[in-house]
Amino acid sequence: MQYRSGQAFDIAEITRLGHAAGAVVGFDLAHAAGNLPLRLHDDGPDFAVWCHYKYLNGGPGAVGGCFVHARHARTDRPRCAGWWGHDEATRFRMGPHFQPTPGADGWQLSNPPILGLAPLRGSLELFDRVGMDALRAKSRSLTGYLETLIDQRLAGTLAIATPRDPAQRGAQLSLRVLEGRGLRGREAGRSLFESLAAQGVLGDWREPDVIRISPAPMYNSHGDVLRFVRATEAWREGRA
Numbered sequence: 001m002q003y004r005s006g007q008a009f010d011i012a013e014i015t016r017l018g019h020a021a022g023a024v025v026g027f028d029l030a031h032a033a034g035n036l037p038l039r040l041h042d043d044g045p046d047f048a049v050w051c052h053y054k055y056l057n058g059g060p061g062a063v064g065g066c067f068v069h070a071r072h073a074r075t076d077r078p079r080c081a082g083w084w085g086h087d088e089a090t091r092f093r094m095g096p097h098f099q100p101t102p103g104a105d106g107w108q109l110s111n112p113p114i115l116g117l118a119p120l121r122g123s124l125e126l127f128d129r130v131g132m133d134a135l136r137a138k139s140r141s142l143t144g145y146l147e148t149l150i151d152q153r154l155a156g157t158l159a160i161a162t163p164r165d166p167a168q169r170g171a172q173l174s175l176r177v178l179e180g181r182g183l184r185g186r187e188a189g190r191s192l193f194e195s196l197a198a199q200g201v202l203g204d205w206r207e208p209d210v211i212r213i214s215p216a217p218m219y220n221s222h223g224d225v226l227r228f229v230r231a232t233e234a235w236r237e238g239r240a
């Protein structure tokens, strides 16, 4: 998932091409984790990393996550060996040689921050209970609704920079502000972004001129999407 455009890429195909060229293939899934259903083992990348503070609600500073493909579970490639990655059975013998725990656990440097993991535990339990397929179905509906409303009501104001094909995106639409209130481009974008925040609609600003809006299916509703559109109309018409 490209963070600025919101474009989702085909992990299996990129992995296939990368491996065919002799490359090690890894993915930054910061914007994919908790947003799109992922099948990392079957798609076959060598590794992936992500943070937990976007869709997965871990809070700022939350611990990150990593995937290491099972084919590397017992690799002796060089690594930053930390005592918490040492095999649990012999970890406390404190021997002179590093024996990695098989799998991704063998890359842990030190023990994880328990207080930082607590909100993640609560959040991941919810994700397990709802299931990624149900979340993705609601996400497609929310983002499709957002797209439809923008096309119908905000066509001269906002341009959608994210792919129109739902298979090539997740929750996010990246929006360029064309014009409004006599402003154009970046100036219009900043003005709208600040007005949205003042109206309680929180998106994200990326320089030079992109507003990212991501209805999160775990807790956003279709009513929230409509609220964003109405807030943008209020800005355009000088009411907010």
Ligand SMILES: *Cc1c(COP(=O)(O)O)cnc(C)c1O
Pocket: 003, 028, 030, 031, 050, 051, 064
């Ligand atoms: C948020 C984000 C990350 C996560 O970085 P941290 O160091 O965990 O804060 C990585 N890559 C992209 C593209 C991101 O948007």
